[in-house]
Amino acid sequence: MNAENIVIATAKERNLQIRYVRAPDGWVGPENFELTHGDVPVPGDGEVLVRNHYLSLDPYQRRQMIPGVEYVRPLRLGAIMEGRTVGEVLQSQHRDFRTGDFVYGDFGWQQFGVLRGEEIRKIDTTLAPPSAWLGVLGSPGITAWVGLLHVAKARAGETVIVSAAAGAVGSVVGQIARLSGCRVVGIAGGPQKCRLVVEELGFHACVDYRVADFEAMLAQATPDGADVDFENVGGTVFDTVLTRMNDFGRIALCGLVSQYNLREPQGLRNVATLLNRNLMLQGFRVGHYKEQREPALHQLADWVRQGKLRFRETVAQGLEKAPQAFVDMLAGHNVGKQVVKLV
Amino acid sequence: MNAENIVIATAKERNLQIRYVRAPDGWVGPENFELTHGDVPVPGDGEVLVRNHYLSLDPYQRRQMIPGVEYVRPLRLGAIMEGRTVGEVLQSQHRDFRTGDFVYGDFGWQQFGVLRGEEIRKIDTTLAPPSAWLGVLGSPGITAWVGLLHVAKARAGETVIVSAAAGAVGSVVGQIARLSGCRVVGIAGGPQKCRLVVEELGFHACVDYRVADFEAMLAQATPDGADVDFENVGGTVFDTVLTRMNDFGRIALCGLVSQYNLREPQGLRNVATLLNRNLMLQGFRVGHYKEQREPALHQLADWVRQGKLRFRETVAQGLEKAPQAFVDMLAGHNVGKQVVKLV
Structure with missing residues (x-):
């Protein structure tokens, strides 16, 4: 079977x-999206046609929907929803790619897509299954590595707090912290996630932020305070974490997922703690640490190969499930990396 | 006149x-203090008796009154109010000091005090008058230097915002920023202070935070945004400054003077801006940058000597005026360094 045959076959399929058709006012829902059908595109010179196997759902995508948000590329209404995918090359007009290669790219929420060869990357499916390249070996994993080791500069012997500990980024942060000799305390929603975080991912402790005595529980889990906070959540969770920070602590501010769906953000109460305890807070995006990408990926792949770094996924089946899965992820229903299986 | 004569003379004086007798609930007032009389102390071996000439009033002292505040030494009820002074040596039992030397020390709110020689420092009153060693050549000046150049790392060509621009620290921050090649925009309360900040201290602009269109005025004064915020104020001023910060901006969090007298702190609304714009915020205290003290002082003294660094003072007359002057300073009634003249 050659490339031309495949294209003839797929051209008969609908895409x-x-x-993304409506900006949310408060909680995003399926009504903000619309299912449409297009043609399977034909790759031009230097382009590659890909059948997407997995679509990545990420909290930062909700930030892209906030009106007037700056420094994050806003989504365009009416356009195909943006999103990262991994998939299989069906036809290549670029010399670096061949039919059957597995690649990673920003193909968006669709079954088939075309991008230039320079915009996509081959992935090694012998090291880990395709979907792992959207999680532990993708942006979430690299974000965890950069934020913990380069932004917050966590060192062996320190205590690290990670919010959204069962999520795509947090679950990797905690494991890297443990592998780096830190004591690591997760924060997650519900006893099931907390158990997973400790028993499967090897965090030293995990505290359920939904319990009434969350602050007391977090204090108990951090008897020596915390030197680093890898902050994914914001709101009252962040305010509570601040009560545990040690003098000269560092906060890697990666996300504020508790805030994205609120009409009025909650803000931060314990501002004085930042002053009183000489804390450093750094907002960051992994895209600004390009020089860290290769070393991070190298280290993460080594750990995956050695079985030291575990990854969990929540998989929705079928593209039409993507909107609801996106909403559920923002509500914390997922464990580990949320993906949508498209084939 | 020898030292013994002086001691005999002063021993007849009351001290x-x-x-500090009552913790404030909300705004601090004169009722939180009590005037008492003590004896003029007699210095023991290695100690020095000093007649205080100027007492320093500083906003951080209000932080020391906040119940449960951590990492700032709390004030003890009933004790002589803590405070920095400059004064004249009346009698020395320490070989490094002689009668008539002018010194700096934490003698507290009293006319006479005794400290060990190791706890005080000589000051050079030929370079600047004694009170300047509580301001531009004291902790406020060094705080300005450390915060601007070492915490926020301001560089030539950048735009710097300074809140409480007419205050002891802010007035020095802005002048250092200008001398370092930055564009510097102050924030101060009232047109009179704003005029002083621009016309006398050489800031490029100053915005009155009390006007209704403060945010629009600040935007107009920072057409290229701001790269550095030297934050002394907090509350809505800080939230407004955040709207002007450029991507990768740095915030030296030095004080939150708008918050110290509030029963319920206002908190911070624009937390997402810290994330969206990749901002760095560092809470700091000058005491943790001891290795910067000498280089800072050297540079500040040079600038004072060359007439490049101006300093302004608000002087209250007589120790009994200290409580009201302290309250007035926290309400922003002072211009430049607030001191109390004791002799």
């Missing part, structure tokens, strides 16, 4: 797509 | 003292 299921999901468009 | 006027002000004690």
